[in-house]
Amino acid sequence: MDTGLTGKNVLVPGASSGIGLAIAQALGAEGANVVLAARREDVVKAEAARLPSAVGIAMDLNDDGAPAALVEAAENAFGPIDVLVLNSGGPPPGGAADITDEQALAAVNQLLLQHLRLTSLVLPGMRERGWGRIVAVGSSGVQQPLPNLALSNLGRAGLAGYLKTLAAEVAADGVTVNMVLPGRIDTERVASLDSAAAKRTGATPAEARAASEAGIPARRYGTPAEFAAVVTFLASAPASYVTGEQIRCDGGMVRAY
Ligand SMILES: NC(=O)c1ccc[n+]([C@@H]2O[C@H](COP(=O)([O-])OP(=O)(O)OC[C@H]3O[C@@H](n4cnc5c(N)ncnc54)[C@H](OP(=O)(O)O)[C@@H]3O)[C@@H](O)[C@H]2O)c1
Structure with a gap:
């Protein structure tokens, strides 16, 4: 399959390890220009150097100005973003009964607001150019809330609602918006x-x-590469009629339809 990703500009936060790194590697192998971002500067720069066309940028996505600074740096490197991957670290484990305001606000900032801000920064350009892909790394907890991961369940539910609503608003402009839900990668x-x-x-x-x-x-x-293969399809040109979806990559873990 020709993914049509050659020369596309891709931004992947949380790309120094795990799922984000595997996505950066998979899209890089398809010929995309990839911006890898994470807090560990030495790691993102070293991983970027292994890809055909990539840069590594150090940033803490939880910082207030991080989305704007990251998009600016990414666009300075390669030009407007065609594929935005929404990914970062996950919140600490714990139950729902004892969540504090502070913990809930931090989870919402980490899992929803910073991703919403990144999206809002790249979306106008995608719509103008009539092509864009937004692919979020979610969790099986979006469909079947996970015990003892209450903060993750809380923040990702908000992201899922936002993305599903957004998908319908921008579909006619050639921009697709999807989530991939890991079970245990x-x-x-x-x-x-x-x-x-x-x-x-x-x-x-x-x-x-x-x-x-x-x-x-x-x-x-699952392996990070198995997960990244699903993201690569959703980011590709042939996936142009798939939007507003949540696709599980979980070895059959969630039993719901
Ligand atoms: N693996 C799974 O099965 C699974 C299941 C459900 C949900 N998820 C979610 O999927 C996402 C990726 O998970 P993963 O398993 O790939 O985790 P991981 O191996 O721990 O990788 C997380 C990545 O995010 C970066 N990161 C963490 N905090 C950051 C911050 N404040 N600013 C910028 N970058 C940050 C980390 O790099 P630095 O430390 O260098 O910043 C790292 O590159 C997480 O949100 C996780 O909760 C994963």
Whole structure:
């Protein structure tokens, strides 16, 4: 399949490891110019240097001015953004009953507002040019809220509602807006969640992982590359009639339709 991504300008926050890095690598392999952003400057710059056409930019996406500074730096590097990937770190685990205002506001800033701001910055140009792709990294928790990840469930539900509404507003302008929902993809984040689960239950991290894998029909975690393949399709030219969707990449974990 010709993805039509050669020469397209792609912005991937949260790209120093895990899912974001795999997406940057997959889109870079399709010939896109890729901007990788994350807090660890040495890592994003080193990863960018391994791709055919890429730059690494250091930024903390939770900072107030980060979306505007990031889009400006990305556009200075390659020009207007054609493909925006919405991705960053996830909030800490914990239940819903004891959430404070401060924690809820931080999760909403991290998972919704900063992504909304990034989107608002690149959207007018995409609409003017009649082509754009916005692909958000969500979570299976959007469709089946995850126990002990209340902040993630809270913030991502808001993002899902915003993106679904937006998809209908911009579809006629050639801009598609979709979410890909990871179940358990084998990354640093999942390893740290397994360690936290192990501490709570008195198991080892390996036992916590085995218990988690046993609940997945595929009986294993997905790889970041498997996840990135779904994002690559949604970012591609042939995906032009797919919008407003949430596509799970979870080995069958969520049982709902
Ligand atoms: N893996 C899964 O199965 C899974 C499941 C559900 C949801 N998710 C969500 O998917 C997203 C990616 O997860 P992942 O598994 O790839 O996690 P990961 O391996 O921990 O990667 C997170 C990436 O985000 C960057 N990051 C974290 N905080 C940041 C900040 N404040 N500003 C800029 N960059 C930041 C990290 O780099 P630096 O440390 O260099 O900044 C890293 O590159 C997260 O939101 C996660 O909660 C993942």
